[in-house]
Amino acid sequence: MAKYLKDFPSGPLDEYRRKASFDWKKLKLYLYSEDILEHQYNVYKELQQYPIFLHESQQMTSLDEQRKLAAKQMIYLNKLESLTDANIFSNPQLPIINIKILIHLNPSTAVKRSISFGMFPSVIQSLGTDRHNSYLAGSFTGDILGxxxxxxxxxxxxxxxxxxxxxxxxxxxxxxxxxxxxxxxxxxxxxxxxxxxxxxxxxxxxxxxxxxxxxxxxxxxxxxxxxxxxxxxxxxxxxxxxxxxxxxxxxxxxxxxxxxxxxxxxxxxxxxxxxxxxxxxxxDPSKRYGASLGALSVGRVMIVGICAAYAVQALTIALRYAAVRKQFGPEGDDEISILEYQSHQHRLIPYLSVAYVLDLFSNYLGTVQIQVLIEAMSGDSNAADLGLELHAISSSSKPLAGWLVRDAVQECRESCAGHGYLKAAGLGDIRNNNDANCTYEGENHILIQQTSNWLLKFWPLILKGEKIKFPLKSVDFLTDAQQILKTKFSFNSFEDVMQPKNIIHMYQWLVCFLLKASYEKYETLANVKKLDSFWAKNESQVFYLKNLAIVYIQHFIIQRIYLTALAAQDITIKNILTKILSLYGVWTLEKYLTIFYQGDYASDSRLINFIQEAILTLCKDLKDDTVALVDVIAPPDFLLKSVLGQSDGMVYKHLQNAMFETPGAMSRTNWWKDIRNWKSKL
Amino acid sequence: MAKYLKDFPSGPLDEYRRKASFDWKKLKLYLYSEDILEHQYNVYKELQQYPIFLHESQQMTSLDEQRKLAAKQMIYLNKLESLTDANIFSNPQLPIINIKILIHLNPSTAVKRSISFGMFPSVIQSLGTDRHNSYLAGSFTGDILGxxxxxxxxxxxxxxxxxxxxxxxxxxxxxxxxxxxxxxxxxxxxxxxxxxxxxxxxxxxxxxxxxxxxxxxxxxxxxxxxxxxxxxxxxxxxxxxxxxxxxxxxxxxxxxxxxxxxxxxxxxxxxxxxxxxxxxxxxDPSKRYGASLGALSVGRVMIVGICAAYAVQALTIALRYAAVRKQFGPEGDDEISILEYQSHQHRLIPYLSVAYVLDLFSNYLGTVQIQVLIEAMSGDSNAADLGLELHAISSSSKPLAGWLVRDAVQECRESCAGHGYLKAAGLGDIRNNNDANCTYEGENHILIQQTSNWLLKFWPLILKGEKIKFPLKSVDFLTDAQQILKTKFSFNSFEDVMQPKNIIHMYQWLVCFLLKASYEKYETLANVKKLDSFWAKNESQVFYLKNLAIVYIQHFIIQRIYLTALAAQDITIKNILTKILSLYGVWTLEKYLTIFYQGDYASDSRLINFIQEAILTLCKDLKDDTVALVDVIAPPDFLLKSVLGQSDGMVYKHLQNAMFETPGAMSRTNWWKDIRNWKSKL
Missing domain, CATH: 2.40.110.10 (Butyryl-CoA Dehydrogenase, subunit A, domain 2)
Structure with missing residues (x-):
């Protein structure tokens, strides 16, 4: 075990590491299992054997150099036994774990590999027949690049x-x-x-x-x-x-x-x-069309994992830097870490909860996706409902993850202030790479309508009193929607409000309210204002259907991660996971508070005051745990590639090296004489 | 006049141009004056005479090439008569107008020029004495680069x-x-x-x-x-x-x-x-310190203008593309422009209002800044209060502009979906360049405390019933703070809510409420919880002081732009400006709605429902005007440099050219043979 979980080098991060309320190794083992830790260890070890994977240029490389690097890395990855041996039947979490490692290695390489050795052969497999077997074989060996x-x-x-x-x-x-x-x-x-x-x-x-x-x-x-x-x-x-x-x-x-x-x-x-x-x-030709596009669904689940990997990387950089960086302090005292500032805690710690929640949720989702593929192959009778539910979940969690991580990376970038603007900090590249997640594999605003359209169909069933039941239990609570809508805000303290079960209740109310409101909005437009269904649907998006799909997926995510927290035996582990989940819950709920007033769930200031107090209390509570929390999820230094976020916390040494070692940084340009010539032509 | 305001080439944008409710030339003339239009025309004309300013590489250029280009452009700009002749005494708006042109030309060039020929000599001038005159002369001619x-x-x-x-x-x-x-x-x-x-x-x-x-x-x-x-x-x-x-x-x-x-x-x-x-x-040494840093204040005002220039550029690209791009449509009908979708309108049109409001506000602010400098030189007695108020305004409008434009550019980028991810679309570069605005010249979260600390001092004066009066009138309404805080939400329709005077009232209530709440929060922490002033201030930032500074500056901006709308003689001009301002007002207010419930200003769903209805109604109302609104503020095509946003609307022709004309786009790589070699080493 010890070899998978090495202590970090001593340095400026020691102080915060000592203050942690839990043992980071215990938490890591609980979240990832020994199997996964061993697998990660083996992949990291093999990667470090090839210079092509240790490439770390801080300076601008040409488009052609970047292309060549990604192509070569893609092919060299086939040399790694730890990757090729990975058996999804023994551990269905491996594909999502692998994509995260490769995203940390080089996102371009990860994407190219997913297409060549994942998507392309799987499309041939699912849409072709025996006559295409030679192409399939060629694409697995790399003789064919697709x-x-x-x-x-x-x-x-x-x-x-x-x-x-x-x-x-x-x-x-x-x-x-x-x-x-x-x-x-x-x-x-x-x-x-x-x-x-x-x-x-x-x-x-x-x-x-x-x-x-x-x-x-x-x-x-x-x-x-x-x-x-x-x-x-x-x-x-x-x-x-x-x-x-x-x-x-x-x-x-x-x-x-x-x-x-x-x-x-x-x-x-x-x-x-x-x-x-x-x-x-x-x-039915529309079913055939649906079946042929269905092969794409894997992509969305992978993107949720990719987003999680970017969030983990960005938060690692920003939080380690926040712990090391000192600025101002009480009159006459030493300067204090910027992590001590309320404003800085509020900027970053909720996003640390985002990184945790998405990391865990994407591991769960990756596993479900493999199960769906296996069930589909075996012709399981459950497969249709499961496929439909997963489609709704992936079509909303991909946009949600894309947006949350977009904002997380941006906040990390800004929180590192000037030095965060250096390429060597790594945050710009993370942002520019993550950016594609919002628009490919289904532009977010269009994709999310897959989920809202599916949800809309439940309201008539609810009115009829029918029982709603799906394999992953993401919508089962809708059976009680009419009851849920009768509840009012009745919590008496911010401590109550931040209990996960109460957060889950509030999200259930939001889903029910927005489902009813969206349905009624659509019906009014279609039947009273006589719009055709295209325009009625179009005019129900903003404030209604889009929010509906998001609160639905937020509720499901929180419900899932709550199970992970509850299952922890060790009380320190259970506590820290509960705090992270609570913060994620109240902080995301804050964006929807007005809806509670719109739907008459609340009418005075208690709801808002409690939510604000819960957010600030949780940020402050978690402050001394952040460095250890980052240690649990951070990739190794050789994959993190950031002067601000290395595990030794020696920010200024790494900055100095980056400054001094860059070729040409301290020499004259070769156009220095031109400066006078340009001027003399005046 | 005609030569400054040329008709646009006919093409796919004609349809929307015909639908506009106003004459774009009239609006442009009203907003910028003939002087400014002539000046812009002259600068554009001169720029086009030098190939160095027409440089337009869509492909990655090396760091060294980018450096050389910016250095050369910086020096060549001195050859432009239209720039060197600019007389700030005849028109104090010229510096802010010029920086916007240069940002559209090349942001790096603009920044380098501001330092070499603006900041560096002005620092010598304000902090040096006669013995430094030779340096001053050298820095104006470019013999000295600072x-x-x-x-x-x-x-x-x-x-x-x-x-x-x-x-x-x-x-x-x-x-x-x-x-x-x-x-x-x-x-x-x-x-x-x-x-x-x-x-x-x-x-x-x-x-x-x-x-x-x-x-x-x-x-x-x-x-x-x-x-x-x-x-x-x-x-x-x-x-x-x-x-x-x-x-x-x-x-x-x-x-x-x-x-x-x-x-x-x-x-x-x-x-x-x-x-x-x-x-x-x-x-007083602290005064001397303040005076020596005071020379920096010009920078913040310039940044508000720079942000506005980026917003204008991004919205031009995204809205022209949204008008041209067709996707889906009612069953059996032709595909429709994506601008017709409620969701797309809601994504972009509020940001168009941001671009307008910031563009106009920065022109105003640039003018005030020059007046402040002139008054300071002439020893005007008014100068201290004016300087203090401008400091508070610039310290909050720079962060606000940085954040709003960050989000505007990101929404524009995502709204252009896949093609928006191309470098040739131009949005990535705008984002990457704008990004610095959030962290330089004062990191936003720290800078904004300059404003909130200043505001905090007014509450005791309000309690004493003192009259508050400052030259730019940004805080004068605080005199009536206690009256304002007694008002309750009492509008009866969404049409009422979107009246600028009512929006201004609601913002005034927000400023008063947050000022009182922040003051009381701070006092409780300092006097009841006995925190020292450093920690008491620190723990009053989130939800209190930060929001206070932002609603203060939002109120001031809206108040200023309302004067511009009211002063229009032409009713079509007045109407369109009022709509833009209303949208800016209700859309920004939406982010603070919970505070109205927190402060018992509202308690039922009407406020939220009216605000939502106002936003959607205004977006829909403005939809057919967006292309013409963009035409008013857009830079000329040779400065816009985007395949998606050219004024002829020929998106696919420009895309095709970009694809086909890129050197090497259609030839083999020079490492094509390596692909097999890498593999054969397995």
């Missing part, structure tokens, strides 16, 4: 209006791929810019009778693996620099009468016979 | 604990500069990394009698202008890559027994005689 092409420049979220066409030619038994315009060019496909040889391309399938059978997936060769040159008829290119994730070569592709064999249609659910007859195994 | 060194690695906001020392040696009549450790190295000084020859350095002045006379400014030669090599005893270097503003060469410097002549002390307020006697003209 990309996934759905989005077009002119069409993102609305996949149904995709313009790329695949017309079947019965004479040659080929599909002819065409991009009618630049707007129809596929774009944003990771790996497609420079490294992919193959791509799964979605196109409108048109049979010789002229019928458009809507979107279908095709397996398309885009570059000759021998020369890496595109095939004639394929115009493929790189999308250039982005805000972040610049190691990922996102690409675009256009097809100009590009012919592919009939067998390249991924034909698990539908096929075209040699004579051009369209064959489908599913009666 | 930097400003206050902050040290270990000490930022708390300037009093700066560690650099200047010990006077009466034998040689020199000061000896020393940096006792790396923590004492000066850092973050713009221009110091590569281009500065001179620096103003703050150090603890120690006379031969061993007395430390606290911080004083020295004019220090750091590099030989002939060779650009540092002088012996000076260790000067570049801080390397940052999150943004990478054209600015922020530097650090350490002194190792570096001797400078006695005359290099900037000795307007204090001097050391040849024999080492300390001489001061001010009796």
């Amino acid at each position: 990309a996934y092409c759905l989005t077009e420049f002119g069409h993102g979220s609305n996949a149904k209006s995709i313009q790329t066409v695949a017309t079947y030619d019965r004479n040659t038994k080929e599909f002819i791929l065409n991009s009618p315009s630049f707007e129809a060019a596929k774009c944003w496909a990771g790996n497609l810019g420079q490294t992919a040889t193959h791509a799964v391309v979605y196109a409108q399938l048109i049979t010789p009778d002229g019928v458009n059978h809507s979107l279908h997936p095709f397996l398309v060769k885009v570059r000759d693996p021998e020369t890496y040159l595109p095939y004639p008829g394929v115009i493929v290119g790189d999308m250039g620099e982005k805000i972040g994730l610049n190691g990922v070569d996102n690409g675009f592709v256009m097809f100009n009468n590009y012919r592919i064999p009939r067998s390249q249609l991924l034909n698990r659910t539908a096929d075209v016979a040699e004579d051009g007859t369209y064959l489908t195994r599913l009666k | 930097a400003y060194c206050l902050t040290e690695f270990g000490h930022g906001s708390n300037a009093k604990s700066i560690q650099t020392v200047a010990t006077y040696d009466r034998n040689t009549k020199e000061f000896i500069l020393n940096s006792p450790s790396f923590e004492a190295a000066k850092c973050w000084a713009g221009n110091l990394g590569q281009t500065a020859t001179h620096a103003v350095v703050y150090a603890q002045l120690i006379t031969p009698d061993g007395v430390n006379h606290s911080l004083h400014p020295f004019l220090v030669k750091v590099r030989d202008p002939e060779t650009y090599l540092p002088y012996p005893g000076v260790i000067v270097g570049d801080m390397g890559e940052k999150i943004g503003l990478n054209g600015v060469d922020n530097g650090f410097v350490m002194f190792n027994n570096y001797r400078i002549p006695r005359s290099q002390l900037l000795n307007r307020t204090a001097d050391v005689a040849e024999d080492g006697t300390y001489l001061t003209r001010l009796k």
Whole structure:
């Protein structure tokens, strides 16, 4: 055990480490299990054996250097036994744990690897048939590097209006791929810019009778693996620099009468016979479409984990720096750590609770996702409801995690003030990489409607008194919605308000209230104001459906993490986890307080006063535990890569090294003589 | 007139332009005056004559290329007659207008120029005496390029604990500069990394009698202008890559027994005689300290303008793209512009109001700042109160603007979804550059305490019934605070709630309530809980003093802009400005609604319901005006530099050009063969 949980080097963080109310090793073991700690230890050890994984340039590297690094790291990761041996049947948490390690290593590498060795083969597996087995094998070994092409420049979220066409030619038994315009060019496909040889391309399938059978997936060769040159008829290119994730070569592709064999249609659910007859195994085309996009759901769960990994990294940096950094103090006394300031505690400690809650929740969600995949394979009768519920949970937890972590990283960045603006602090890169999480795999505002639309269907059932029951229990409390809505705020102290069970009750009230209000809003717009359903739904989003989906997922997350806290045997562990959860609860509730007044749950100042007092009390209570809490979740120093956040707390030594060791930092520019010339031309 | 206000090219934006409720040229003329429009026109015209200002690389350029570009642009700007002729006495708005143009040109260039040709000479002017005239002359011509060194690695906001020392040696009549450790190295000084020859350095002045006379400014030669090599005893270097503003060469410097002549002390307020006697003209050293730091106040006002410029740029991009971009639509109909969606309107249109309000307010504030400087020079008796009030206004409007624009830019970035993540969209750079505004020139949370501490002093005066009166009228309503606090929410409709005069009333109630509550909180902590004043102040920040400073400045801003709306003769102009201000008012008020319940101003759901209805109604009302509103404030296309936001609305053409024209976008990497080699080493 000892080798997985090493003591940290002594230094300026000792003082806070000594003050902790709990043993960080016990908490770490409780949260992650010995299996996972051993696995992490093995991966870290192997990573450190290859110089390519220790690359740590603080200076700007060119786009090409970043691309090459990510491509090489992606391939080298296959050399790690600890990663390839990972058996999801023995521990279904491993995929989510692995993605977090790789995000800390290099987010671009993690994304490229997920596409090449995760998404691409899994799409072939789920949408293809035996005839595609050789591609599947090639993609596992890396002989084939794949990309996934759905989005077009002119069409993102609305996949149904995709313009790329695949017309079947019965004479040659080929599909002819065409991009009618630049707007129809596929774009944003990771790996497609420079490294992919193959791509799964979605196109409108048109049979010789002229019928458009809507979107279908095709397996398309885009570059000759021998020369890496595109095939004639394929115009493929790189999308250039982005805000972040610049190691990922996102690409675009256009097809100009590009012919592919009939067998390249991924034909698990539908096929075209040699004579051009369209064959489908599913009666309802919308179900087939749903099934083909369903393969994407894994991505959202992974993103919740990715967000958690960024939050952990950012909070580690900001809180260690806050403990070391001293500024001002009482008249005549020494300067004090900025962590001692109420304002600084309030800026960072709630986000530490976010990092904890999302880290634990994403580990749970990753496990559920694997179970769903396994159940789906085994044809479990439970699978449909479980899949539906997970869809609602992932479609709301991905946006919530994206937004919370966006704000967490930003607060961490600002809380490190000037030095937080250095690239060497690491916070800018975290922000720029995390940024994509808000808009890919479903733009957040559009994605979250998947959840709110699902929830809306429950209100008529509630009115009918029906029992609501789903496998993960995220909506079961709605059975009692009408009872819950009759309750009023009746807590007598801030201590009451911050009890997790009371926080859960308040969130249940919020979900019920917003569900009823959203339903009634929609019905009024549709039936009284006679808007069609599209516009009625549109005009029920702000203040209603969007909030509904968020409070629903907040309630579920808190309910889940409460079980983790309750299950702890050690009282110090139970206490610290309860405090973290309480803070997460009251701090997130604060954003919805007005709704309690809107719905007549509260009418005087007690609710607000108690919530504010609970937040400040919990921040102050947790202040001396923050450094130890960070130690539990922090990645090792070689992955953290921040001058402000190393585990030894030697901030100024690391800053000094970063300043002095940067090539050219102390030499003249090679244009120093020009400065006078520019001026003399006046 | 016509040449300053050209029609935009016809294209996909025509439809919305036709729908506008007002004439964009009339509004522009009303807001900026013909003088300013002519000035902008002249600057734009001159900029376009030099290729160095038309530089537009969408691809990653190296740190060195960015540095060289900013340095060259900074010097070439001196060639522009329109900039050098600008006469602040004829129009005191010119400096703030100019900084906005330069921010749109290149933020790094703008910052470097502000230091070299603004801050550095003005510091010499205000803190030096005749003996420094040659330096002043040199800094105006650019023979001397200066930097400003206050902050040290270990000490930022708390300037009093700066560690650099200047010990006077009466034998040689020199000061000896020393940096006792790396923590004492000066850092973050713009221009110091590569281009500065001179620096103003703050150090603890120690006379031969061993007395430390606290911080004083020295004019220090750091590099030989002939060779650009540092002088012996000076260790000067570049801080390397940052999150943004990478054209600015922020530097650090350490002194190792570096001797400078006695005359290099900037000795307007204090001097050391040849024999080492300390001489001061001010009796109170804290006043002298305040006076020497006072030269910094201009910076905050400029930052409010800089934030406004970023907001204008980001909203231009996001709203033009939202008008062009189509996605989904009612069943069977064409796809509709995403601007038609309630959720998208609510995401962007309130931030358009932020861009307008901050743009107008910063122009006002820039004008006041110049007046303050002029009055201070002329010894006006009004100057002290005006200076104090401006200090409170700038210390709260800079944080407010930094935060609002941070959120505005982020929302714009996310609202452009995938394509917003491209560097070519321009939003990432705006965010990364704006980011510094939250932490430099006073970290926001610390700076804002300047305002709250000032406000706190009024409560005892209010209790005594004293009249409160300041030149800019930002606090005059506090005279009636006790009356205001007796009012209750009594509006009967959302139309009432969104009247600017009612919004102003509600903000006044908020300021009074938070002032009283903060004062009482502080007094309880100090007198009942017996905390010393440092800790009592510390524990009154969250929910009290921080909110107090923000609602104070929000009230002042709204009050100011209301005057602008009221003064419009043309009814269409008055209407559109009133709507923008109303939206800004109700949307910002929404964040403080709970306080109205906390303070018993409201107790039922009407307040919340009216505010929500007002926000949604105003967003919908303004929807068809947004494109024309953007046209009024947008910079010209050559400064906007975004594929998504050009005035012709041809988003996909510009995207296509960006994709196809990027060097190397469509060719193989030069490491394509390595991909197999990496793998074969398995």
